[in-house]
Amino acid sequence: MPTIKDIAKRANVSTATVSYVINNTRYVSPEKRERVERAIKELNYVPNAVARGLRVRRSKVISLIIADIANPFYPDLAKACEETAKKEGYTVTIMNTNDEQGSLPKAISQLREGTVEGLIVTTALNTDVPFLEQLLQEGYPIVLAHRCPEMDIDTVMADNFQGGFEAANHLIELGHAKIAFMRGVQHSPIDATRTLGYKKAMELAGFHILEEWLPTGLANYEKSYQECMRLLELPKDKRPTALINIGDIGALGAIDAASDKGLSVPDDLAVIGFDDLFLANLRSVQLTTVRMPRFEIGQRATERLIEKMKNRTDSRKLQVTLPVELIKRKTCGWKK
Structure with a gap:
């Protein structure tokens, strides 16, 4: 854990100056105060008195x-x-x-x-x-x-892994082999585990996953719409017949993209979302989805x-x- 001495060394000031900034007991020039505050932030320093008080x-x-x-x-x-x-x-x-x-x-x-x-x-x-x-x-x-x-x-x-697996497996059972998985936020464990579940189901079915089938839709409507439009413009031998979106909102974007391409859901493109938001059960939507508790x-x-x-x-x-x-x-x- 960093100390006041570490802060002083990083900011090139005295330990007394660091103490004045932390406790706001004396005037410190704006330039020195900025250096101290930057050092505190960079080292993630917590004053001992504060830490003791929080306990x-x-x-x-x-x-x-x-x-x-x-x-x-x-x-x-x-x-x-x-x-x-x-x-x-x-x-x-x-x-x-x-x-x-x-x-x-x-x-x-x-x-x-x-x-x-x-x-x-x-x-x-x-x-x-x-x-x-x-x-x-x-x-x-x-x-x-x-x-x-x-x-x-x-x-x-x-159980995000199981959710990704069940979504893909359901599509496989319906006869789909070209299944895209529209991913979410980079570095998110949710994105990673749901994607792994999808990949496992595809692997067990003996299906190869094309790189194009793993676009990033960020679980939002507009980005998912754009990425789905790109998927639907792929050559027929690569174009997916089914799509899993990491979120229901993104799945709605995919459905609208299919519609704007003159395609029918589910006849030309089957779609699955995640979450089971209230929108998913609207009569005009009726989205297949993985319900999150x-x-x-x-x-x-x-x-x-x-x-x-x-x-x-x-x-x-x-x-x-x-x-x-x-x-x-x-x-x-x-x-x-």
Whole structure:
């Protein structure tokens, strides 16, 4: 863990100057203050007094950090967090990161400042692992919800590998061999595990996956629309007859792209999404999708975080994987 001496050396100032900046006790020139603050940020330094205070402080506030506040996936998860926290006398604040690299350290500054007591993080990318590991070493209560990077941390998530496998296997059972998988955010464990499930199903069926069948749609409408248009412009021998999108919103973009190409869903292109948002079950959509247990993820994550905040000596690392369910509707040709 970095010390005041490390900060002073990095900023080329005295330890006294570093102390003045941290405690705001004396005037420090803007130029020196900027160097010190930059060194603190680069070394992820937490003043010992703050760290000691956080271990005993009870702000009764939880911060829920989400990837995209505009994504309809998160309201159910957030509702579960809020309802569960309220029963225990806690309030929940929500912070948004847009799933951008480097945004998580900025978003959780409240934890270091002591204004929140614990974190539920839904937006951890693999690139965030070193930062999260340092926070854990410093004793901060953190639970990951819907994300599972490769690290020893409390996690509540859905079985994303199984979701990718079941989606692809359903299409294979319907007779499809040319199946595209439209991926999500780079460096996301969710993207990686769902893609692995898809690849495993294709491998077991003996089907080769073309590089063109793995475009990045980012789970959003516009990008997925554009990528689907490109897929549908491939030569007939390479053009997919089925597509799995990593999110329902992206799947809607793919459906509209097929329509604008004069193609029929599911006759010319079968489509599957992920999440089972309310839009998926609209009569005009009827999207086949992999249902994610959003409310239960939020509920279980909040319960675990509160346990950790009440018992700071609890060193267990619980990793909960919840089952998913393939919901069969009309975009794959399935009928009740």
